[in-house]
Amino acid sequence: MNAQSNHPSNDTTDPQFLGPEAGQQADGKAGGSARDVQAHELGDMRTILHIALTQPGVMNQAYRAFHNYSIGNQLLAALQLLDKGLPLAPIASFNAWREKGRFVKKGEKAISLFMPISVKRRADKDAPADSAEAGEGGTFSMFMLRPNWFSLNQTEGGAFTAETVTPAWDAVTAMAALDIIEEPFEHLQGNHLGYARARSIGLNPLNPLKHKTRFHEMAHVVLGHTAVADMHDDEALKRQIEEAEAEGVAYLLCALLDLPGQAESRFYIQGWLQGGTLPEKSAKRIFGAADRIMKAGQPVQH
Numbered sequence: 498m499n500a501q502s503n504h505p506s507n508d509t510t511d512p513q514f515l516g517p518e519a520g521q522q523a524d525g526k527a528g529g530s531a532r533d534v535q536a537h538e539l540g541d542m543r544t545i546l547h548i549a550l551t552q553p554g555v556m557n558q559a560y561r562a563f564h565n566y567s568i569g570n571q572l573l574a575a576l577q578l579l580d581k582g583l584p585l586a587p588i589a590s591f592n593a594w595r596e597k598g599r600f601v602k603k604g605e606k607a608i609s610l611f612m613p614i615s616v617k618r619r620a621d622k623d624a625p626a627d628s629a630e631a632g633e634g635g636t637f638s639m640f641m642l643r644p645n646w647f648s649l650n651q652t653e654g655g656a657f658t659a660e661t662v663t664p665a666w667d668a669v670t671a672m673a674a675l676d677i678i679e680e681p682f683e684h685l686q687g688n689h690l691g692y693a694r695a696r697s698i699g700l701n702p703l704n705p706l707k708h709k710t711r712f713h714e715m716a717h718v719v720l721g722h723t724a725v726a727d728m729h730d731d732e733a734l735k736r737q738i739e740e741a742e743a744e745g746v747a748y749l750l751c752a753l754l755d756l757p758g759q760a761e762s763r764f765y766i767q768g769w770l771q772g773g774t775l776p777e778k779s780a781k782r783i784f785g786a787a788d789r790i791m792k793a794g795q796p797v798q799h
């Protein structure tokens with residue numbers, strides 16, 4: 498692997514997912530209106546989610562171009578290239594391009610993506626000063642925006658042919674990889690399309706958008722909504738936010754795979770964003786879960 502001295506870690510790998518489990522907020526900038534360039538450069542995931550909702554076609558295109566990256570980074574890359582008036586072409590770090598025999602042109606500005614940065618954990622007051630050294634518990638990863646990537650069009654040199662990838666997702670593979678079981682649908686009270694409990698989901702066979710509901714119910718499981726519930730002061734709000742999160746995941750996956758059902762989801766999520774009531778934490782969780790479910794369903798390739 499290449500290492501440029503100012504690159505804190507492996508500069509061509511991508512976070513597996515952006516989520517509160519692994520990632521931290523890079524900074525405290527709250528997203529008000531969608532002032533696209535500035536806002537997404539700050540890595541505000543609420544804004545990125547808003548853009549995904551208003552420009553659904555970008556997600557599918559971005560996946561085709563940047564499938565090796567997390568969904569959040571795919572969108573970040575696409576939006577920055579579009580801002581520069583560049584097509585959605587392969588991106589790589591300065592050194593990765595050099596290894597492919599291409600060189601970044603003079604004066605080209607890098608695009609920024611989230612990457613994991615290793616941070617040394619501050620030692621507890623009681624712990625010996627050196628206890629955090631290099632040990633497993635000594636460091637943790639934070640996702641930070643770093644301007645390390647250039648598009649093919651910002652480079653020159655030897656010929657380079659991009660690999661084209663068509664988004665694909667297999668439900669059986671994904672369910673197995675995430676340890677989720679589909680059980681025979683139980684008719685509960687009311688007009689349910691599906692449900693999730695513990696690590697099982699049930700899908701109504703009459704559901705016209707079964708794939709969307711599958712994403713939604715899988716998201717409930719992946720996001721931990723079906724784990725043993727703890728008591729909350731505001732149980733109703735917590736439930737609503739969980740529904741918004743699960744539906745956000747379903748939307749992203751439908752948009753990415755270009756499946757029907759996007760319009761049905763969009764309205765619901767937009768309402769949450771426009772009311773300003775969806776926490777940034779939830780936006781990150783939505784991207785994180787969508788990423789995990791997408792990656793879990795990739796056909797095995799060797």
Ligand SMILES: [Zn+2]
Nearest residue numbers: 713717740743
């Ligand atoms: Zn739900």
